[in-house]
Amino acid sequence: MAEGGAADLDTQRGEIAALLKTQLRKGDTWYLVDSHWFKQWKKYVGFDSWDKYQMGDQHVYPGPVDNSGLLKDGDVLAIKEHLIDELDYILVPTEGWNKLVSWYGLTEGQEPIARKVVEQGMFVKHCKVEVYLTELKLCEDSNMDNMITRRFSKADTIDMIEKEMRELFSIPDEKETRLWNRYMSNTFEPLNKPDSTIQDAGLYQGQVLVIEQKNEDGTWPRGSTATNVKNSSYSLPSYHPYTNSYDYSDQSRPSERSGLCGLSNLGNTCFMNSAVQCLSNTPPLTDYFLKDKYTDELNEDNPLGMKGEIARVYAELIKQLWSGKYSYVTPRPFKTQVGRFAPQFSGYQQQDSHELLAFLLDGLHEDLNRIRKKPYIQLKDANGRPDKVVAEEAWENHIKRNDSIIVDIFHGLFKSTLVCPVCAKVSVTFDPFCYLTLPLPMKKERTLEVYLVRLDPVAKPTQYKLTVPKVGCISDLCTALSNLSGVPAEKMIVTDIYNHRFHRIFATNENLSSIMERDDIYVFEVAVNRVEDTDHVVIPVHLREKYKQSGYNHTSTPLFGQPFLIAVPRTLSEDKLYNMLLLRLYRFVRSSVEEDEDDCEETQPSKPHTVNGNATNGLLEEGSPSEMETDEQDDESSQDQELPSENDNSQSEDSVGGDNELENGVVGHQISSKGQQPVGHNRKRLFTFQFNNMGKTDFSLIKEDSRQIRFDEGHLRLSDRSYLSLDWEPEVKKKYFDETIVEDFDKHESMEYKPQKKAFFKLKDCIDLFTTKEKLGADDPWYCPNCKQHQQATKKLDLWSLPPVLVVHLKRFSYSRYMRDKLDSLVDFPLRDLDMSEFLINPNAGPCRYDLIAVSNHYGGMGGGHYTAYAKNKDDGKWYNFDDSSVSPASEDQIVSKAAYVLFYQRQDTVKGTGYFALDREEEEEDDEEEEEEEDEVEDVENETGEKLERKTVSSGHGASSAACTSTQSDEEDLNENRQRKNDNDQADDEEEEEDEEEEEEQVPNRDVTMKTN
Template identity: 85%
Template sequence: MAEGGAADLDTQRGEVAALLKTQLRKGDTWYLVDSHWFKQWKKYVGFDSWDKYQMGDQNVYPGPVDNSGLLRDGDVLAIKEHLIDELDYILVPTEGWNKLVSWYGLTEGQEPIARKVVEQGMFVKHCKVEVYLTELKLCEDSNMDNVITRRFSKADTIDMIEKEMRKLFSIPDEKETRLWNRYMSNTFEPLNKPDSTIQDAGLYQGQVKTCRMKSTSSGFFFFVDSQELMPQTRNSISTNSSYSLPSYHPYSNSYDYSDQSRQSERSGLCGLSNLGNTCFMNSAVQCLSNIPPLTEYFLKDKYTDELNEDNPLGMKGEIARAYAELIKQLWSGKYSYVTPRPFKTQVGRFAPQFSGYQQQDSHELLAFLLDGLHEDLNRIRKKPYIQLKDANGRPDKVVAEEAWENHIKRNDSIIVDIFHGLFKSTLVCPVCSKVSVTFDPFCYLTLPLPMKKERTLEVYLVRLDPLAKPTQYKLTVPKVGYISDLCTSLSTLSGVPAEKMIVTDIYNHRFHRIFATNENLSSIMERDDIYVVEDTDHVVIPVHLREKYKQSGYNHTSTPLFGQPFLIAVPRTLSEDKLYNMLLLREMETDEQDDESSQDQELPSENDNSQSEDSVGGDNELENGVVGPTNSTKGQQTAGHNRKRLFTFQFNNMGKTDFSLIKEDTRQIRFDEGHLRLSGRKSRLHMEYKPQKKAFFKLKDCIELFTTKEKLGAEDPWYCPNCKQHQQATKKLDLWSLPPVLVVHLKRFSYSRYMRDKLDSLVDFPLRDLDMSEFLINPNAGPCRYDLIAVSNHYGGMGGGHYTAYAKNKDDDKWYNYDDSSVSPANEDQIVSKAGYVLFYQRQDTVKGGQSHCGDRH
């Protein structure tokens, strides 16, 4: 058995590995574990076959399960927003969680982060751990200042919410109650189905439930206020005492509106309420709403004749109906904003990834919506089977016509009419030179941005001088580079030779990782604390600081670490006293006042040759390979024989007991509680950093990059029909024909195993006269100029931020800023910004209603 009664490491590794393969089942409970802690545990138990060199090493002992990195500041129950599975946290089933906690415990003051497995999807069901719960605010009608926040699963029912409110507000069982949704100041919806789930009822993040008990005069109800509270746990609200209750049915396809007496609103200038992280949806919808031919199609009810409810690839016509209803409200001219809850509910039913209230991607929502509308409105009732053919040397014009004809035999809708174009794909085998040419339809262009070749990292340099403060540097390093590049960059600024640097990652008071110079820089994530230690010809020993407890039965692996670990360079042969002095010097305060007081400090006395009751890990201690020097080898006491040492230390020599030569093994140092303060070491020096000027590109640069020949990656090879095997072919894309409305997606977000990144470079895109003729390889293509009509903007970083939209109103030809429920005029000089994410261009020859295309598609 391992220390503390835990199972041995092989058993731990095997049991957890098996449990991580558990299938998700509806109703089961899984737990979140901080990925940093889990990685440390994996090191300790040798989980990965390629990473067993520190297995059992007490200096990588993970300690109690610590989820502090997942929690909001000051809140032990709420997790941070935009966490990503496997990058920020690991999901483990109940049995796995119980085993980890029984072996290691849970950090004091923390609660388990337990989440239910829910079933998502309308037709194709799949299970998913519901990491983010729906936060509702609960209060009594008699005391609406007393607001209590509770989090519920989407699988919880209305009845469960009512029971929770009864318990919180001590409502007697004999008192009758009812739930209502309140959306605007005078708009209500009864919730008469207690068995309905939160997801089915369409309740969303931040809604406020108010309880009213039955009275003889006014009846009884709960209600939900979604507009008048900020998302604090407790807040005061103002209410209108004259409630107006509508007579429509619960969960109907009705929209909620702003003040309906406002008849002067201009058509299309209507905002969309944020239902809780739904700005991505609002941005995409507002852009589509301002595409004239599509909006006219729905406003004139042309869609009703083309609904395809039997299409197995469609959504039974529900997405088209919900979108049509929303467009009609936006263009009614009656409202300043509407609440798109029915539309959001329908989207979530068919695309479970959008069913929750996490921030999503406006382009991904747009792609789903265009595809859903296309299939719901597909004029082809029975799609024929078509055998795809390669060009085989035939003229491009012939192959392109054939490809388009085959496409519209299976796909013919208003979406195809407006948004679909055709590009040519050319693949060349590097072995046999086989050339494969195909023509493929597209609905939008995803354009790569010229990649930033560099990234900025913040690191701390720790000098050999033990009294020198760590100095913070901001380094510019290659985006695709190695640890050696980091050392070279730091050497240029600091003067320390690159070959004299040891790069480490510190987490939870211990060395989480020591990097090799040939490791990729991509393994360093943005939140990592990187310390670069000046190396020496001496032996470099990692030192961890651990508190001492006076309780009997002391076990060093269960006591907490503190402070920052450090590396110390020592000669290969030295006495214990010299090592003690070096460690003491390393831990002394570095400011003048503390230096002076340290020199004059009176240390407590101890009897000669006696061991203090307060000392930890006596000289003869031998515990799991952690060995201290014996009395026979003990040298002269530092600061005289009558001085009590401020700390004791142990060498973790992995079972070796020869201390005549200190080898390059991990050493562990423990301090008596309260004797040494580390605040001086927390002081940092900061080097000035002048950021480089942000990159600037034109939209045409991105288009040229899109059409540049590239070599396929090893993970995405092409199957060559001649070689009969997969090859890393060269691939080139060219534009053959373009649609009336060209959607351009700027690929700002990038993902890797270790990091997420957003390219915030400014892309200068024209507001008018975008000439695409030069990019069309179709010799019959005529003039092809576009004007910008809408932009979906993203502000902020990866996994979060905020989405808005700029769009030109088709009636007054003016630009407006759509920011959730707010709509305001915009100047043309505001439109082009670093936030531009998805661009919508309308071809000039189709502005008056024409549907011709640039290039001969047919």
């Protein structure tokens, strides 16, 4: 049995492993467990094969379930933002949670973190544990200053919320009530559908709900419809029948120009607002929706699409943004529809603007795909054919299945070349892309903060800031620390300490990526070379307080203090081991003790005993061996310090003659002071010690000629996997162990060092890196058709053709098994004249100069922060900053920053009036039709007058001729007069618009900064 009467470790491991495979079912309850604690439990029960050697080891006993790493400071109910499944927490079903708590208990003062399983998805339903609840602020209509915060599941209904509010505000059952959603401080909308869920109603984080009681005369304080507070300038809600939701727009400050309209933050939706504003300021796409061209191309039957609903709701939003009527609008219908088809965006957690952009472009493409029935196409390899032929074939095949305004505007083609390292087989394919994801030149170094615990028992730990290779090993950390501290790297052992125990002891060849930013890394100086010295063993030691739990027959041993490492000879006496341990604890053991008030005699201070020049305050055993951690001789025996008598010891004094079954199922040996005591046992010891070694005896007190375990020879034989626990009686610990200095440490001057970062990278550096040949990883091999097996081939990407609008995603976020990081390097990108010709391998590529039109920015770190957008208005050509509902002018020198995340470039030859977009082609066709009508009018005039048209033949070098039509002079003059009048009017309008722009420029100065490119 494990500690506390729990099931044995094999049973625990098997039962939890089976329960973790439980299928999610709507309405079930699951619980969050801190991954740090869960990993410790997995080690203890040998959950994974690589943890078997520690199975049952008391050293890794996890203790009570501890979720403190998930909770906000000072709040036992609210969890931290941006936690990630399996990295920060583990989800276990109710039965699994109950078993873990029954076996180990729950840390005092904590509450279980229970979450419901909800169903998401519009057409393809799937279940998900709702980790983050929606926080709502509840108040009464009669007293809105008294707000009470409660958290609800998005699956909870309006009726459930109303019932809770009635209970919170003690509203009698006979009183009739109704709920209001208070929006934008002074606007209210009724929540009159009790069966609607929080998700259906569009309620978001921090939303204020007001409960209203009916008056005694049968009237309602707020009337019978949605109302606004007196003198409010906000509009009444507009109802969207296909979303069953309202949205409000602020009409008090109409936008002076189209497109300069913000988007309200619905609760962590700045990522969405940023992406939408960038797309909104992509001229060809916005013109397409504003002119309702999308209505003719809606593909509601596309099984890969969204029934045309994404296209419709996006079109509606774009029309609001460009109506010029609002200073900002609330994109709740758009948010709701996106969440229906992409459940990952349905909640109110912070998301990635690029991921939202990718979904939106794909959704719009499928909703507007002109191909009604996609043909099956067999993909072909180049097989030595010319690139031009293969590229044209690939694009034609792509268009046969994918033909939409999104393809027209955003799709390009790149060439992928794979080479087998074994048979040299070359595979060339051409693949379409919608955006370029460019890697950033990675920082080659990272900084780590570590604590060095020196061999000197008096010295406090010292905190250092180290610069180490980002892709390096633990040995690199030791070398860097050795350079700063002077301690030899070969005498260092690197550990991760968590909850008073060694969470991990690192081998020197382990990767530094296994160290996370939040880990507490302690480096211990040991007396011997760990690798070369085979006569010594390094033992991990942790401290336990031993006391019996009331009502139980077993003893609890919670950990305390800081664990440490100690190097000892493989064979040593019990007395020597005790003295070595006591020396390591010297800093924490009080040198003098105040007697109880009722004691008659005062304790006389002891004469200090020194080891290697350090006072030990007389706590070492008299007559103990002289060797501590060196071969130097001790001084003469010291005067005794008064310690508790043996009669005060509550433990049994029986010596242990064999294996001892502990409360946690670990077999070990407890050293007793009774029996054949070594010299110096005339005082009571501060602690007893106990070895744990995964249930097998590989150390012992034995005779050289016998393998039988005995305790009468006074020597221990230890192995590399021995672990030591020091057990303290509560009274002794309280009296002698000073816990107030456990966390004391000194700071090295390196802590003041701030690493210098490279000023910036050029955008072209990122493109070069994107097109660099690379070797595929071992977990991502390529199947070679010649070798008939997977190979780590070399891969190279090249750009073949570029789209009219080039979307560039800067890959700032990096993930690994142990780390999440954001690269905040400045990428210098041009605002105009980005020449991509040097990166195109297509010799017949057309124009490829681009101007920047929009930027999605991300401020902050990994898993959090804030998104904004810079965008260039297509009408006035000026830059603006879009920060949720706020829109303000921006100067060009603001655009390039470390926050730039997604860049939008428009090719210069596709600016309105010069491009080839389908929209422009249709406009050109309309212009051609108008010219034909004018020619028809001329012919009609000619027929009416009966006069023949005069034609001239113009000779050319090839003998070709062109005809010029002439009409009667009067008709021709009338036609020319009309044309001249139209031109004059157009010119007057242009001049008036230029004057308006000049006036606006005087009000909002705009510096012209041209970004140079290499």
